Amino acid sequence: MRGRGHAILAAFQFLSRFPVTVQLDFTPELLKRSTRFYPLVGSAIGIVICLLSLISAWALPPLPASVVILIGWVYLTGGLHLDGWMDAADGLLSYRSREKMLEIMKDSRVGAMGVIACVLLLLLKVTLIASLLEKGALPLALLTVPLWSRWFMVHAIAGWPSARGVEGLAGQFDGMNYNSSRIAALLALLLSGAALVLLLLSGYEAELNWVQLGICYAAEPAAAWLIGSLAASKISSRLGGLTGDIYGALNEGLEVLLMLILVIIIH
Known part of the structure; x- marks a missing residue:
């Protein structure tokens, strides 16, 4: 039980700003065991942001409320995945050799492509939040999207090799x-099933009908697997594997794409 408890705490401490004060020894084995609880971290983030959205929507118009929600979302993740998104953009969009792309991503400085990619991602994310908020579908998105994007991170770690071998963050998960x-x-x-039941019990079907809810429930894991796998395979073919920055970038990209799919379904 202690091992499982440490793995859960490690997942929360590694992926979020939740106040986990326990001192943990982040060995490769602990990191690998913790990955199975990544969806739990995503679910917890979604619940907190959902509560924030209820307060923000009550106090503010949709657009300012959406910005507040996005700020809370970024804060809870510590900007970890956004950092990966920017580094990945700098490297992959440089169109250099494999070695040069990996070198660029390793650099702690952010380049022009990283800044542009970050701005565009946040702009799209805030507009999607606003659209879902106006349609009354934001709780569904917040209770499901963060957990499925983090599940794919686990799938990516297990399914594709580390681009730097045993070096770097991705190398800590080698052999998983x-x-x-x-x-x-x-x-x-x-x-996600518990979230769907909770929404139905709360009378949420008044906003979305059963068919739409069912389609959303099935579409998100399918889209996360399909789109994520295509992206991971394409990136892996260019880099010879994946890196820690790529894991974060995949999470950010999937969060936006899954919300976009929800907007299309309920539009």
Whole structure:
């Protein structure tokens, strides 16, 4: 039980700003065990942001409320995945050699392409939040999107090699098998199912009909797997594997794409 508890705490401490004060030894084994609880972290982030959205929507018009919600979302993640998104943009959009792209991503400085990619991502994200807020579908997105994007991170860690071998953050997960991905997928299904039941019990079907809810519930994991796999395979072919920055970039990209799919379904 202690091992599982430490793995859960490690997942929260690594991926979020939730106040986990326990001192943990982040060995490669602990990091690998913690990945199966990444969807739980995503679910917790979604619940907190959902509560923030209720307060913001009550106090503010949709657009300012959406900005406040996005600020809270970024704060809870510590900007970890956004940093990966920017570094990945700097490297991949440089169109240099594999070695040069990896070198650029390793640099702590952010280049022009990283800044542009970050601004565009945040602009799209805030407009999607505003659209979902106006349609009354933001709770559905917040309770499901963050957990499925984080599940795919686990799938990516298990499914593609590390571009730098055993070096770097991705190298700490070297040798992780698909068991963690399968456990994380089961956990994500349970958590998203619980979220759907909660929404139905709260009378949420008044905003979205049963068909739309069912389509959303099925579309998100399918889209996360399909789109994420295509992106990871394409990037891996260019870099010879994935890196820690790429894991974060995949999470950010999938969050936006999954919200975009929800907007299309309910439009």
